[in-house]
Each structure stands twice: as structure tokens, then as C-alpha cells.
Amino acid sequence: MDDDRDRQNDTDAARALAVAGELRVVVSRLKRRLREQADVGDLTTSQKSVLLHLEREGPATVTMLARAQNMRPQSMGAIVSTLQVAGLVNGAPDPSDGRQTILSLTPACRDMITAGRAAREDWLFRAIHANLDRQEQEQLADAVELLKRLAAS
Template sequence: MADAAALAQDLRGIMSKLKRRLREQANVGDLTPTQISVLLRLDKDGPATTSNLARAEVMRPQSMGAVVSALEAAGLVDGVPDPADGRQTILSLTDTCLRLIQEGRAARQDWLHRKIEARLSLEEQEQLRTSLELLRRLVDD
């Protein structure tokens, strides 16, 4: 059991470092972690209202409104009136934002690809592939 606890701690440390290094590869400018989270949620889930985003991000609607306003001012999010409820605005990513997200993903993919090729032998790459299967079993419900 102690071995599994130590393994879990080491894995968390490595995953955090990998996540940080990947994040460094994408130029996110002055965006806050909350703003990035909202943009990625809109990218993953599609258009949403400020209220829906606030619920999904576990924030007060007023706080989410400030986040959305900053994203609109930066030209990353656009809003259109909700046809079902004119008081609401349906938010979606702008073409500029979609391009930035795509470029960021490509930069992270390229960085990781180069690191794997440069630092791991073919045998080690196969070991990594096997490890991915184990990690997948840990996270798949």
C-alpha cells in the first residue's frame, strides 16, 4: 500500500510538471486561468449563456459576467441574443479565438512530439505507450 501511495505522489508530481511545461508552449498572453478555463469550456461544450458558464465553472453569475466582459473586450468571445430568452446572451468563441486555440494545441503537440523523439529510444517510446494504456485505465470510468 505504501508503494502505491508513493507511486501516486510521484505520478501527480510528474503530471503537474508535464502540464506546466505544455502550458508554457501555448502563448496565452495575459489570460487568467479562469479565462482560459471558460474559453476551453466553450470550445468543448459549445455556445452557452453566462449563467450556464457560471454553473459549470462553479462561480457566481456576477463574477462570470466580469470574466466574459474581459473576453469580449479581447475579441475572443461574441454574444448573440438567446432566441428563447431575450434577456440572455448566447456566447461563442470568435474565429480569432478558435485559431489561437488551434495554434496552441499544435504548439503543445509539436513540443511533446519533439521531446519524445529526441529523448526516448524506440524501446522507451514503446514503454511510454504501454504506460499510457495503464493511465487510461486509471482515468476511464
């Protein structure tokens, strides 16, 4: 009896490992396809990360951004300067400490982020609608719920 249980556990573990590998590959492909739908130009990964941080967390100083991104303030200063020149970030004096500058997204940057998300969602909608029948769309909806549980674990 224990041998049967051990074999089943081994089979379940092997299946979970195989699914994990396939899921990683599929999610990577999907992320790549979504990125292709709304290219944000020549921004580096670090620049995109700063913009997304400012969007999610709100205005911040260079020091706060550097800490959040695990980098030196000098390196973050260079990233922020590039984003300011591109018109994506602006700065204002910190009301509580005039030596600090509070950085925030410009309206143009917010529009760019919104348009990018809309383009990615539109592509995904069209791909789902064109390639999956009603039953498959329901299966996908169920799978999304499972992915949410995985992401929250």
C-alpha cells in the first residue's frame, strides 16, 4: 500500500514539475507577445521599472526609488534625468524638505501607459475571441483563477 502511495506521489510530483516547466515557457511567450503589442520605445528595463513604480506607489524621491530598485542613488539619478528629458517624469520641491525633489509621472507618461495597456488588452481579447470557442474561453477563465492562486502563494 505504501509503495502505491509513493508511486502516486512520484507521478504527481513529476507531473507538477512538467506543468511548471511548460507554464514558465508559455507565460514567457505570452509576456513577449504582449510587450510587442505596445512598444514603449527605447526605454530600458530600469526606466520602465521606475515608471511602473511611480504609477503604482505614487510620487517618490530619487532616494526612495533607488532603495525600491536596489541601486545606488547616483545610478537612479541618471535614470530619472533621462526620463525627465523624455518628458515622462517631472519633479517638484518636497514641501517638507526643500532639498528633496518629489518625482511623479507626467500626464503624457500616464497616457502612454494607459494606451499601452489598452493595446495589450485589445490584442489579447482579439486572440481569445478568434482562437478559442466558448467552452475553451470558459476553461481559460477557470485557468485564470488557478493562476491567481499561484500568483498569490
